[in-house]
Amino acid sequence: MKMYDVAITGGGASGLYLAALLGGRLSAVVIESGARVGSKLSATGGGQGNLTNTGVCADRYFCSDRRLVESVAGSDWRSVLAPFDGLFTADARGRVYPAGRQASALTDCLRRKAEANADIMTETSVLGIKRAADGFLLKTDKGALRARNAVLCTGGMDMRTVFSGHTGYDLATSLGHSVTALYPAITQLALTDKSLRALKGVRTDCRVRAYGCGEFIAETEGEVIFGDGVVGGSAVYYISSFVTDKRNVELEFEFLPGVSEEEIAEDVRKKTALGVERGELLGITLNNRLGRAVVARTGGGAEEIAHTVKHFTVGIAGAKGFYGAQVTKGGIPLSEVTDGLESRFVKGLYFAGEILDVDGECGGFNLHWAFSSAARVARSLTGGAK
Numbered sequence: 006m007k008m009y010d011v012a013i014t015g016g017g018a019s020g021l022y023l024a025a026l027l028g029g030r031l032s033a034v035v036i037e038s039g040a041r042v043g044s045k046l047s048a049t050g051g052g053q054g055n056l057t058n059t060g061v062c063a064d065r066y067f068c069s070d071r072r073l074v075e076s077v078a079g080s081d082w083r084s085v086l087a088p089f090d091g092l093f094t095a096d097a098r099g100r101v102y103p104a105g106r107q108a109s110a111l112t113d114c115l116r117r118k119a120e121a122n123a124d125i126m127t128e129t130s131v132l133g134i135k136r137a138a139d140g141f142l143l144k145t146d147k148g149a150l151r152a153r154n155a156v157l158c159t160g161g162m163d164m165r166t167v168f169s170g171h172t173g174y175d176l177a178t179s180l181g182h183s184v185t186a187l188y189p190a191i192t193q194l195a196l197t198d199k200s201l202r203a204l205k206g207v208r209t210d211c212r213v214r215a216y217g218c219g220e221f222i223a224e225t226e227g228e229v230i231f232g233d234g235v236v237g238g239s240a241v242y243y244i245s246s247f248v249t250d251k252r253n254v255e256l257e258f259e260f261l262p263g264v265s266e267e268e269i270a271e272d273v274r275k276k277t278a279l280g281v282e283r284g285e286l287l288g289i290t291l292n293n294r295l296g297r298a299v300v301a302r303t304g305g306g307a308e309e310i311a312h313t314v315k316h317f318t319v320g321i322a323g324a325k326g327f328y329g330a331q332v333t334k335g336g337i338p339l340s341e342v343t344d345g346l347e348s349r350f351v352k353g354l355y356f357a358g359e360i361l362d363v364d365g366e367c368g369g370f371n372l373h374w375a376f377s378s379a380a381r382v383a384r385s386l387t388g389g390a391k
């Protein structure tokens with residue numbers, strides 16, 4: 006049985022990046038259960054590959070150890086571009102994309118470099134990892150492998166593997182690690198009020214404020230899209246990262262953020278004087294169905310309607326689920342790894358990417374973490390910081 010220096014479980018963003026960085030200095034194998042490596046990476050940023058953000062810093066991450074995240078992710082977005090040959094551009098929100106706006110080109114570049122440096126096994130699942138005298142014995146559904154070091158780059162909750170008992174979390178716990186509570190993040194949120202199903206298909210740009218047990222949590226401005234009992238869109242995706250692990254969450258939508266309450270009230274007063282039906286009092290001013298939903302919540306006159314346009318509150322029943330979520334909140338606690346992202350319990354076992362208890366805001370922060378944590382592991386394996 007061949008002995009590798011490094012066995013990387015998971016050929017996603019962090020696993021491929023790590024293999025590319027090893028540069029043949031160590032013998033490595035990447036084991037990926039999917040038919041192709043990097044399939045999620047190719048789907049990121051709506052297929053355009055939002056791989057980092059010019060505003061990257063530890064404050065943009067949800068984590069239990071800001072110092073460690075600061076040390077790994079840093080504050081220089083360019084630091085993760087090294088293996089990618091090409092040019093990159095940033096949009097007004099700091100989201101950095103390959104200039105050609107093709108996420109699959111990022112995967113192709115990493116795959117080429119990984120293939121030059123490592124054996125790549127696809128359609129192969131790691132079913133178990135055991136410590137052995139000289140490292141690790143990995144059991145896969147295609148046979149066993151030996152390696153001096155093992156790196157878990159298995160990502161977050163993946164519904165394809167979640168019932169198999171062979172997720173990265175299962176592998177880590179079998180080696181003595183714990184896993185925090187897991188929640189979907191950057192995802193649609195389920196609404197408690199079933200009557201809002203009538204808004205399915207309505208899209209609007211507005212301000213969104215989130216409250217938990219009445220306490221302010223976060224706010225943002227952007228697109229909101231109502232679905233079948235759920236709400237999504239870029240503003241909700243952003244907010245979801247702050248609320249999916251909280252109880253008694255409410256979102257307050259401020260429709261027409263650039264228009265004052267008095268202007269809205271005046272518009273409603275004019276239409277009332279013209280004899281416009283009550284349900285249509287916000288016609289033209291708001292999407293028709295949204296306008297009707299706002300008016301239906303009020304019993305009073307123009308001032309109350311205008312106030313409700315600015316403070317439309319909906320109850321949140323939680324995240325829609327892990328299906329469709331972009332990331333998983335929670336994972337292997339940072340207290341269980343060293344600064345080199347090596348296990349504090351098992352020498353030679355490392356973690357990179359989403360499997361760790363770190364998730365970033367929407368906007369390129371999660372790929373930045375996947376890449377920068379893989380770079381930290383590469384440094385540890387090749388003799389850098391431990």
Ligand SMILES: Cc1cc2nc3c(=O)[nH]c(=O)nc-3n(C[C@H](O)[C@H](O)[C@H](O)COP(=O)(O)OP(=O)(O)OC[C@H]3O[C@@H](n4cnc5c(N)ncnc54)[C@H](O)[C@@H]3O)c2cc1C
Pocket residue numbers: 014015016017018019020036037038039043044045046048049050051054055056057129130131132158159160161163166171172173330331332357358359360368369370371372373375
């Ligand atoms: C639709 C979508 C869009 C996104 N857009 C963005 C974006 O624009 N910007 C951004 O920063 N982030 C984005 N993300 C999040 C980002 O893709 C992830 O945070 C990142 O891919 C995590 O990298 P990873 O290597 O930890 O995990 P992954 O990339 O998920 O890779 C994990 C790999 O491990 C494999 N695996 C798991 N268990 C086993 C096993 N037992 N044996 C063998 N293989 C196994 C899986 O098949 C998978 O290929 C998006 C996510 C989604 C779903």
